[in-house]
Amino acid sequence: MNITATLFGQIIAFVLLIYFVEKVLWAPLSTMLEDRQKRISDGLAAGEKGKHELELAEKKAQQEIKEAKDKASEIIALAEKRGSEIVEEAKQEARTEGERIVTAANAELEREVNRAKEALRSQVADLAVAGASKILKKEIDAASHKGIIAKLVTQI
């Protein structure tokens, strides 16, 4: 049970073991643990930051959407107004065009009627002369009575 020279051996063993434990176990493991701690805290911070940014982005997106909606409804209102204007204009145009067509047609009609009247008149004159000449045979001179017949024709 004495203390023997084993003491020295054990001291050397102990000191060497401390050295090796430091080198092989403590240093790499604690470095890794520190790295991990740092990574975790960095990750958490990044997560927090990301969350914050997301919130900001969401807020911004909401605002953009609201603005877009406003703009869209404005555009729609404008378009509606413009549409009704166009319709109104078209109506107006159609009306005037219609009127123009109607007047043109009326004028054409008038002209046709006049032409027909003219043709009728000349034919009636010829017919009247032919009829009268048939009835009266030789008695009536077409040339001498032409003035009277022309007067008659204008009265038709």
Added chain:
Amino acid sequence: MSESSSGSSTVEYIQHHLTNLCVGDCDPVTHKANGFWALHLDSLFFSVLLGCLIILVSWRLTRNLNADTPGGFQNFVESILDFVSTNVRDTFPGHNPLIAPLALTVFVWVWMMNFMDLIPVDLLPVIASLMGIEYLKIVPTTDLSTTFAMSLTVFALILYYNIKIKGLGGYLKNFLFHPFGKFFVPVNIVMTAIEELAKPLSLGLRLFGNLFAGELVFLLIALIGGTLAVGAAALFWLPLQIVLDLGWLIFHLLIITLQAFIFMVLTIVYLAMAHTEEH
């Protein structure tokens, strides 16, 4: 007559188990060390073996550390490391990169050497005797040389840091004026010297005493089966031995952990005291 022979064989059995494998200045009859210049090969062998085991296992572990998804064993080692560094942080002021590895080494090494106590007392000595080794004491911490090797190393560190931090003068002043002030200088010298010397002594003796006593109890429990369990009596004694052995084993598991922990904490505390100006 048979009583006394049984008694003497009991003593022999225990004596035999408590004798180290000695080379050098050893008594040829009792095989105990005669003086200082003897080597306890078994203590050296097992402590160095366990130290190598620690280094090998840590080397294998740290060679492929997994920072993101640590496996079972790495988790275990990490929790030990965390436990030790928490203790160091709580007790030790300032920063000294030596303290934590030292504490870790003390804790793990002492625990493993203590753990040898839980191996059945006769197993390894019987194997050794088959190989022609007559004496074998497998628990290095039941050898005063081992416990004092550690406590003296710690003591050397205590002296070194005392002198490094406080200066030689400051440390000596501590002897003169502590704990009773400047009017009791002779008393102070004696008291402080005792206080300082008590540190390595108590460290070494506490560990040795606990483990030696534990080993002795294991031997006594082993004797129940060895000497009393003869014939029909074995039906009674063998179960008793098993129960007692199991009970002491579980309790001793607590003791060896506690002793390793105490050795580590006291090492930290003593070195912390060496690092602080006034205590």
